[in-house]
Amino acid sequence: MKIHEYQAKELFKQYGIKVPKSVLCEKKENIEHTIKDFSVPCVIKAQVHSGARGKAGGVKLAQDYQNAIEIANEILGMELVSKQAGAKKVNKILIEQAVDIEKELYLSLTFDRANEAIALILSTQGGMDIEETAKTTPEKIYTELIKDNFNPLETVSKAGFHDNISKQIADIISSLHKLAKEKDALLVEINPLVITKQNEVIALDAKINFDDNALFRHEDILALKDEAEENPFELQAQKEGLNYIKLDGTIGCMVNGAGLAMATMDVIRLAGKNAANFLDVGGGASSEKIEKAFKLLIADKNLEAVFINIFGGILRCDFLAEGVKNAIQNLNIKVPVIVRMEGTNKENGADILNHSGLKFTVIKDLNEAIEVIKNI
Numbered sequence: 332m333k334i335h336e337y338q339a340k341e342l343f344k345q346y347g348i349k350v351p352k353s354v355l356c357e358k359k360e361n362i363e364h365t366i367k368d369f370s371v372p373c374v375i376k377a378q379v380h381s382g383a384r385g386k387a388g389g390v391k392l393a394q395d396y397q398n399a400i401e402i403a404n405e406i407l408g409m410e411l412v413s414k415q416a417g418a419k420k421v422n423k424i425l426i427e428q429a430v431d432i433e434k435e436l437y438l439s440l441t442f443d444r445a446n447e448a449i450a451l452i453l454s455t456q457g458g459m460d461i462e463e464t465a466k467t468t469p470e471k472i473y474t475e476l477i478k479d480n481f482n483p484l485e486t487v488s489k490a491g492f493h494d495n496i497s498k499q500i501a502d503i504i505s506s507l508h509k510l511a512k513e514k515d516a517l518l519v520e521i522n523p524l525v526i527t528k529q530n531e532v533i534a535l536d537a538k539i540n541f542d543d544n545a546l547f548r549h550e551d552i553l554a555l556k557d558e559a560e561e562n563p564f565e566l567q568a569q570k571e572g573l574n575y576i577k578l579d580g581t582i583g584c585m586v587n588g589a590g591l592a593m594a595t596m597d598v599i600r601l602a603g604k605n606a607a608n609f610l611d612v613g614g615g616a617s618s619e620k621i622e623k624a625f626k627l628l629i630a631d632k633n634l635e636a637v638f639i640n641i642f643g644g645i646l647r648c649d650f651l652a653e654g655v656k657n658a659i660q661n662l663n664i665k666v667p668v669i670v671r672m673e674g675t676n677k678e679n680g681a682d683i684l685n686h687s688g689l690k691f692t693v694i695k696d697l698n699e700a701i702e703v704i705k706n707i
């Protein structure tokens with residue numbers, strides 16, 4: 332789960348990490364008095380779940396009150412189109428004190444699954460071009476796995492910092508590490524972490540992604556979820572207990588088991604198409620759950636076809652067929668529905684579909700699936 336910059340900065344404050352003074356504004360009619368109560372110069376920042384807002388015109392410096400009001404009116408409500416997240420409507424802005432920047436650094440902690448440890452990334456070259464730095468001068472980016480004997484001051488020195496700000500950076504690393512562990516974050520990123528002209532180290536940006544599987548033990552974090560930022564299909568799926576991720580292709584797929592879902596997406600690629608989604612209905616789905624999943628699937632406007640690929644183990648193929656039949660009966664489905672079932676009661680399942688009076692293409696194996704999908 333992602334949260335907004337302003338929410339992440341509140342968490343930073345709780346952990347003792349310095350951030351600039353700021354105020355949130357959600358309504359156009361509040362812009363003028365909110366800014367008049369604030370100080371200038373200030374920076375107006377779009378609050379959307381996306382990086383690279385600066386490059387997309389969502390972060391702007393205002394020198395005086397008039398300028399700040401104009402910029403705030405321009406950014407609040409705008410459609411922000413970024414490289415990272417596509418088009419997003421800006422429903423909230425953060426009005427933040429402008430900081431005198433001496434140098435922009437980069438600091439993040441990510442969960443490194445392969446090494447079963449938190450990885451730290453620190454660079455003297457932070458800011459909006461960090462991706463470019465990673466490509467052209469990777470030696471300027473220091474990485475380290477955080478182990479039991481972790482010593483932040485040593486790390487800061489190895490990363491190339493030797494002056495009086497080292498201690499400040501080391502303290503921020505310790506706080507960030509504590510936050511990541513206590514709140515089960517998969518990523519905490521400060522880009523830029525800045526050294527000000529007054530030699531203070533401050534977090535100017537804040538990004539945190541939390542582990543969805545750990546949210547059950549963090550009610551405070553769950554309360555920060557902004558549903559307006561979530562994909563409506565994904566939100567609906569979460570409510571139905573389905574594992575669903577929206578993708579860009581045109582073949583909707585319904586599968587049981589994440590491994591089978593990935594293999595199915597490979598099959599679709601082999602047929603020269605792309606999956607419209609990842610949907611895992613789980614091992615023991617009932618026919619009602621199948622019906623809900625199917626309705627969710629076909630609400631997608633980009634579909635050319637639906638491919639149902641089910642291995643009937645705990646989930647019986649006749650339950651699956653019943654659920655799909657019920658879902659289809661009342662819906663006007665224009666795209667072909669291709670079904671491959673293996674496992675428990677597959678003959679009964681095929682019978683239900685073949686005698687439903689509805690149009691299905693029941694296929695036997697994945698080679699046949701490739702041929703059928705190719706010719707859609």
Ligand code: ADP
Pocket residue numbers: 351374376381382383384385386390427428429430431432435458459522523535536537
């Ligand atoms: P994004 O990463 O989404 O582009 P940032 O919050 O990192 O957004 O802002 C982009 C750039 O704007 C920063 O790299 C920094 O140079 C500048 N900036 C952001 N906040 C401030 C601030 N409070 N004072 C001065 N400059 C800022």
Ligand code: MG
Pocket residue numbers: 383458522523536
């Ligand atoms: Mg940033």
